[in-house]
Amino acid sequence: MKTIYVFIGFMVIALIQIFVPSQMIWQQEDVLASGEAYKFKTRPIDPSDPFRGKYITLDYDMNSFAIADSSFVYGDKILIYIEKDSTGFAKAIQVSKKPLANDRDYIVAKVTDNYKEVVNFELPFDRFYMEESKAKDAERAYIHKNTDSLKENVYALVHVKDGRSVLKDVIIDGISIQDYVEK
Numbered sequence: 001m002k003t004i005y006v007f008i009g010f011m012v013i014a015l016i017q018i019f020v021p022s023q024m025i026w027q028q029e030d031v032l033a034s035g036e037a038y039k040f041k042t043r044p045i046d047p048s049d050p051f052r053g054k055y056i057t058l059d060y061d062m063n064s065f066a067i068a069d070s071s072f073v074y075g076d077k078i079l080i081y082i083e084k085d086s087t088g089f090a091k092a093i094q095v096s097k098k099p100l101a102n103d104r105d106y107i108v109a110k111v112t113d114n115y116k117e118v119v120n121f122e123l124p125f126d127r128f129y130m131e132e133s134k135a136k137d138a139e140r141a142y143i144h145k146n147t148d149s150l151k152e153n154v155y156a157l158v159h160v161k162d163g164r165s166v167l168k169d170v171i172i173d174g175i176s177i178q179d180y181v182e183k
Contacts, residue, residue, distance in 0.1 A: 035161030038090040076111040125167035
């Protein structure tokens with residue numbers, strides 16, 4: 001009789017271990033399949049430590065919003081409502097601590113500072129993982145192209161749906177960074 005309880009317990013744990021990662025993968029794939037694609041302008045980063053392991057550290061032009069509310073403090077989770085500007089890049093149009101009654105796309109971000117009626121925030125998709133053998137070349141290409149005068153040629157492609165965001169690719173001169181490195 002005891003063995004059946006152990007077996008049932010084992011099966012429940014095994015099913016949980018399968019269900020949780022499957023659910024996480026499904027959510028990411030759902031955002032990629034049916035979420036709105038936005039381009040986020042990147043900006044140069046400190047070249048002394050742009051890689052940790054197998055990913056590129058990204059920094060974005062969109063990292064602050066002018067607001068007269070001083071209740072935003074370091075570490076707060078906030079909702080950044082976005083839309084596409086005339087050039088097709090994402091721009092912040094509103095910031096809130098709670099969901100608003102509108103149908104606009106939003107990103108959940110973290111407050112890094114609130115000073116002189118400007119709230120600074122950190123976007124959640126600041127790492128782009130890629131194959132380790134291409135990482136060093138990608139680092140060089142990203143830094144070189146992002147310090148050019150034509151920074152519009154370097155951006156992150158992010159899909160957004162219901163507050164979830166997935167970084168799909170980093171684009172340099174209209175080409176995926178993975179393909180750009182091979183070029």
